[in-house]
Amino acid sequence: MLSRTAEYLYWISRYMERAETNARLLDVGYRMSLFPNPNGYNNEWESVLAAAGAIQGYKNKYNIIEQKKVEDYLFFDEDNPSSVFNCILNARSNALVVRTSFTPESWLAINKTYQEILKLKNNNFNASDLPNLTEWTIEQVNLFRGSLSSLLRNDGYNFLYLGLFVERADNSARLLDVKYFVLLPKPQYIGGNIDNMQWSILLRSLSSFNAFRWAYDGNVTSTKIADFLVLNSNCPRSLSFCIQNIVKHLTNLTCSPEKVNKIYNTLKDLNTKIQEEKIESIVDFGLHEFVTQFINKISSVDSDIQKEFFN
Amino acid sequence: MFNEMYQSESLIRNHYNNINEWLEKMTAKVINEKNAEAETHFRNIGITFSTNSETARERIIPFDLIPRIFTFSEWSKLEKGVIQRAKALNAFLADIYNQGEIIKANIIPKELIFKKKSYEVSMFGFTPPRSIYSPIVGIDLVRTNHNEYFVLEDNCRTPSGVSYMLENREIMMRMFPDLFHTNRVTPIDDYPTRLLQTLMSLAPIKCNTSEPVCVLLTPGPLNSAYYEHSFLSDQMGIEMVESTDLFVEGEFLYMKTVDGPKKVDVVYRRIDDDFLDPLCFNPNSVIGIPGIMDVYRTGGVNICSAPGAGIADDKAIYIFVPEMIKFYLGEQPILENVQTWSCDKDDDLNYVLDNLSDLVVKEVDGSGGYGMLIGPKSSKSSIEEFRRKLSANPRGYIAQPLLDLSFSPTLIKNQVEGRRVDLRPFCLMGENAQLSSGGLTRVAMNEGSFVVNSSQGGGVKDTWVLAE
Numbered sequence: 001m002l003s004r005t006a007e008y009l010y011w012i013s014r015y016m017e018r019a020e021t022n023a024r025l026l027d028v029g030y031r032m033s034l035f036p037n038p039n040g041y042n043n044e045w046e047s048v049l050a051a052a053g054a055i056q057g058y059k060n061k062y063n064i065i066e067q068k069k070v071e072d073y074l075f076f077d078e079d080n081p082s083s084v085f086n087c088i089l090n091a092r093s094n095a096l097v098v099r100t101s102f103t104p105e106s107w108l109a110i111n112k113t114y115q116e117i118l119k120l121k122n123n124n125f126n127a128s129d130l131p132n133l134t135e136w137t138i139e140q141v142n143l144f145r146g147s148l149s150s151l152l153r154n155d156g157y158n159f160l161y162l163g164l165f166v167e168r169a170d171n172s173a174r175l176l177d178v179k180y181f182v183l184l185p186k187p188q189y190i191g192g193n194i195d196n197m198q199w200s201i202l203l204r205s206l207s208s209f210n211a212f213r214w215a216y217d218g219n220v221t222s223t224k225i226a227d228f229l230v231l232n233s234n235c236p237r238s239l240s241f242c243i244q245n246i247v248k249h250l251t252n253l254t255c256s257p258e259k260v261n262k263i264y265n266t267l268k269d270l271n272t273k274i275q276e277e278k279i280e281s282i283v284d285f286g287l288h289e290f291v292t293q294f295i296n297k298i299s300s301v302d303s304d305i306q307k308e309f310f311n
Numbered sequence: 312m313f314n315e316m317y318q319s320e321s322l323i324r325n326h327y328n329n330i331n332e333w334l335e336k337m338t339a340k341v342i343n344e345k346n347a348e349a350e351t352h353f354r355n356i357g358i359t360f361s362t363n364s365e366t367a368r369e370r371i372i373p374f375d376l377i378p379r380i381f382t383f384s385e386w387s388k389l390e391k392g393v394i395q396r397a398k399a400l401n402a403f404l405a406d407i408y409n410q411g412e413i414i415k416a417n418i419i420p421k422e423l424i425f426k427k428k429s430y431e432v433s434m435f436g437f438t439p440p441r442s443i444y445s446p447i448v449g450i451d452l453v454r455t456n457h458n459e460y461f462v463l464e465d466n467c468r469t470p471s472g473v474s475y476m477l478e479n480r481e482i483m484m485r486m487f488p489d490l491f492h493t494n495r496v497t498p499i500d501d502y503p504t505r506l507l508q509t510l511m512s513l514a515p516i517k518c519n520t521s522e523p524v525c526v527l528l529t530p531g532p533l534n535s536a537y538y539e540h541s542f543l544s545d546q547m548g549i550e551m552v553e554s555t556d557l558f559v560e561g562e563f564l565y566m567k568t569v570d571g572p573k574k575v576d577v578v579y580r581r582i583d584d585d586f587l588d589p590l591c592f593n594p595n596s597v598i599g600i601p602g603i604m605d606v607y608r609t610g611g612v613n614i615c616s617a618p619g620a621g622i623a624d625d626k627a628i629y630i631f632v633p634e635m636i637k638f639y640l641g642e643q644p645i646l647e648n649v650q651t652w653s654c655d656k657d658d659d660l661n662y663v664l665d666n667l668s669d670l671v672v673k674e675v676d677g678s679g680g681y682g683m684l685i686g687p688k689s690s691k692s693s694i695e696e697f698r699r700k701l702s703a704n705p706r707g708y709i710a711q712p713l714l715d716l717s718f719s720p721t722l723i724k725n726q727v728e729g730r731r732v733d734l735r736p737f738c739l740m741g742e743n744a745q746l747s748s749g750g751l752t753r754v755a756m757n758e759g760s761f762v763v764n765s766s767q768g769g770g771v772k773d774t775w776v777l778a779e
Contacts, residue, residue: 002556003567096357096532100545104356111357155569255569309569 001155001255005101007310008094010163012110016141017093017167020089021175021205022232023137025052026074028205030130033067045070051178051205054080071129071130076121084137088117101156105147113140138207158249162305165249169298170241175205175293176229176239202229206237226287239294240274246301247271259308265300268296313456314718314729315379326382329493334377339725342376346722349374349482358478358538359606372475373770374380377386378483378490379719379732379752383779389452389460389736390746395636396740397448397626400467400623402639404444408619413638419631423623431584431619433591437608440513442740444617446737447506449473452646454717461649461714463733465632467624468616469581472751473533473737477502478548479773480749495746495778502737503546509741510547510577516610517562523576524567526550528557530582530598549579554586559602564612577613584618592618626709627653628673650712654705662702663710667694671709672701685761687713694748699709716761720773721754731755733763734774749774 025048032044043066054073057080062069075084090116099107107256116136125133145164151157200220203209206229215232216224233240247267253260282290316327323331353359359369381389406412407424408431414421424430449470451463480499480763484491507525514523529540531553545553556566557575565572585593591604606612622628630651633644652659652670663670672684684697701708720728736750752772753763763769 001569002550002552004553004556005550006569054400093532094539095552096537099541102553107357108355114353161568253569256543266515270574 001101002219003310005098006155006159007306008098009101009159010166010305010310012091012094012098013163014167015091016085016144017164017171018082019084019091019137021167021171022052022074022082022087022142023086023134024205024207025175026071026130027134027307028201029070030134030191031204032201040192047178051175052082053174054082057081071125075133075290084133085117085121088113088136088140102160103147103150109147110142113144116140116214122145146190153252155253155255159254159309160245161249165242165245166298166302166305168237169239169246170238170295172206172229172239172242173291173295173298175202176185176226177288177295208235208237211235222285226283230282230287230290231274231277231279232276243267243271243274250305256309263308266304267297267301270294312715312718312729313454314720314731315454316720318665324618326380329490330377330380330720333415333487333490334720334727342722342725345376345486348486349376350375351589352482352485353478355681356478358474367372367583373756374479374482375721375730375754375770375772376483376486376755377720377722377727379734380494380775380777382777386748386776388458388645393448393450393452393736393738393746394744395642395645396450396462396632396745397467397639397740398492399632399635399639400448401442401444401740402467403635404467404617404620404623405438405442406639407622408444409438409467412610413635416635416638419628423627427622427625429584429619429621429625431622433604433608434617434619439617440515440613443513443615443740444620445623446509446513446615446740448740449735450646450738452734452736453714453734454732454734455715456717460646460648462632463649463714464629465624466735468475468583468621470735470737471503471536471581472735473747474542475771476749476751476774477542477739477745479771482775492770494775497776497778499747502535502747503543505739505745506543506579507547507549508741509739510579510615512742513613513615514576515607515613517544518576520576523651524549524553524574525577525579526557528552528578528580528582530586534581536581544581553599554582554598557600557603559600559606562606562609562611564603564606575612577615579615587614587618594731597740612745626651626673627655630709631644636696649714652700652710654708654710659710660701660705663708664698667698667701669712671713672697672708672710675709685713688761713761714764716755719752719754720769721756721772723756723758728758730758731761731763732772750774 029044029048045067046055049058049065049070052074058070058073061073061079073080073083078086089093092110095107095110120133147240148160149156157212165301203212203225208228212225212228215228215234228235228238230239233244235241247264250260250264314330316324318324352372353374359371370671396542403413407414414424445467447470449466449472451466452460453463454460476498510525523673525547526549527544529537529551530750531537533539541551550566552566558565558567560572564575564578566575580587586596586599588604589596589599590601603612604618607614629648630653633648636642636644652663653694654660654663660708663672667684668686670686672686674682684694686694716731716733720727721730721734725729732752732754734750734752737747739745752774753765754770754772755761755768756770757768
């Protein structure tokens with residue numbers, strides 16, 4: 001497989017994953033805006049922007065934070081490199097180059113998404129259309145992921161999934177971190193019973209709301225939620241699950257065993273640690289510190305993959 | 312005028328009877344639905360042209376639902392004629408890059424060859440595998456009567472359009488399966504396999520495997536034929552590479568893969584000569600593979616088509632193709648050339664200037680239907696403007712009579728109307744010489760128009776060859 005092909009495949013699934021995360025974030029903001037705010041202060045859209053890593057870009061463009069503008073910025077705006085529109089545009093231009101490396105169905109899934117978002121962009125949308133846009137995005141991303149199931153299980157397949165889980169690991173960790181600050185500003189809240197709604201929002205943004213209820217009995221506590229999103233390897237968005245899958249798809253690569261080993265060695269410890277760790281000790285250590293370390297680790301894995309395989 | 316469907320005003324040709332019945336049964340509603348379905352399909356698979364327009368982003372070529380049909384015997388003649396021509400063109404290239412017998416025999420003047428930019432000096436004295444310079448030859452044909460075809464031009468470098476031939480058939484089979492039950496249409500879907508076999512049969516001397524590694528070299532996604540590049544490499548199961556994916560080391564060419572370097576034996580290139588090798592051609596080119604020409608000339612890799620193959624489809628050389636056929640093959644040409652005046656000869660130039668309003672004048676190096684004058688269809692002022700251009704640079708132009716291109720039934724606003732068509736079949740030259748069982752039919756969608764180019768309102772049709 002061409003190095004360039006591997007690189008493009010990797011980025012296609014990163015972009016598709018990112019498109020989904022951003023759409024889900026918008027949905028979270030939308031839900032929050034429907035609830036009465038106990039503090040009388042509406043910061044949900046700001047926290048959505050922060051979670052999407054788009055706050056600086058947004059503020060360069062707009063002076064005030066309001067729903068319609070945030071929606072437009074995160075969904076359609078071509079000035080925002082991570083807008084759903086740009087993610088799909090980028091995924092599609094990469095797919096155009098490597099369409100020979102995956103199935104015609106995968107190409108169709110991406111290209112149809114692109115054709116439709118062009119139409120959506122040209123129609124003026126109402127703020128109340130947002131749930132439909134989110135639903136549409138998730139559907140499209142699922143179509144794409146579904147199409148991957150008929151792929152040859154070769155290196156291309158593994159690069160696609162490496163991209164997916166590197167992006168997801170990063171997104172989950174950032175969401176956790178942002179929500180940690182926005183939703184839990186006071187240290188004494190940590191570990192205690194907390195506001196159900198705010199945490200449920202975090203779970204929703206990670207498409208894990210129902211799953212959490214099935215996985216844990218009793219009261220919703222921040223410790224349980226942190227356990228679910230960090231350590232629970234049954235949760236497909238947890239940091240643990242992402243890292244396991246990064247290791248799996250990395251070691252499944254058949255090309256260049258010495259490069260695979262090199263990267264694997266840098267990941268090994270994190271992988272073992274996260275399987276054995278207890279949530280209590282992470283909370284003691286500091287969730288924020290833990291997440292920050294994790295984000296740095298993922299980012300160095302990402303640059304190792306790029307350096308070893310794509311250059 | 313010749314209409315391919317009608318014998319006379321009321322009499323349908325036999326092989327169009329089924330289609331005619333089918334057309335009579337189709338309601339406007341069905342036509343609209345099918346047109347929309349075809350358009351959606353083409354957009355979804357991405358068979359589009361890049362445009363500069365911000366709103367459209369990408370454009371698709373109009374597709375006409377009514378197929379163009381050839382009988383087996385009609386096609387047999389075309390097949391023989393096209394293969395004959397492709398053989399002669401390759402023989403011509405082998406000759407002018409070696410002994411130059413056709414020049415010694417005073418059939419083609421040497422200035423016409425050696426002074427051309429498309430004559431590639433670095434090819435002199437080198438013969439590619441099997442002496443094939445142009446493995447894929449696209450011949451543009453028009454029909455003017457029942458048994459009368461003319462060759463408009465030859466394409467020996469990298470003729471495009473074959474993806475349309477294949478996709479047009481796919482969409483027709485998907486939308487109208489019944490048509491293929493009632494008509495015995497020769498399949499064309501083995502074309503990519505045959506193309507790959509052709510490329511593999513052209514492995515270089517130093518290749519010591521029975522399964523040479525072939526790649527398709529594309530200039531990249533901005534090229535208007537990019538869809539075709541990815542489509543063909545996908546169908547052949549070979550890598551589509553850009554020049555940055557390739558590099559030369561020692562005697563061989565390699566591509567960069569996640570496994571490390573992998574040797575490449577045959578490059579099906581879809582980029583121009585100028586961008587192949589900055590060391591040999593255009594030193595300012597930022598794309599290209601430095602050193603690939605050395606590897607090529609020493610038998611480490613084959614480049615298809617060969618650099619310098621373009622001289623064979625030069626409009627000034629075109630005039631001599633019938634002579635080439637006689638000279639190299641000892642045969643009479645099966646397909647005719649259009650009578651052509653080359654304006655660099657004084658007699659011809661004077662004739663052309665006197666008869667501008669009856670002639671078609673083309674730039675020698677032009678393509679895409681641009682920069683030409685269709686005398687009978689042009690205003691006095693544009694004829695006069697062209698007269699000035701022509702007098703200033705006679706060497707740059709040729710002139711031909713306006714051919715009465717055949718009409719093919721075409722759906723225009725849900726009505727069947729006659730529109731002019733041409734045809735580009737694709738000839739493969741490797742271990743065997745073979746013609747695609749069909750081709751690309753382009754149709755001038757505008758009433759009365761002679762220009763079939765997609766850049767100027769042309770559309771496409773599925774092209775059927777009926778089995779014997």
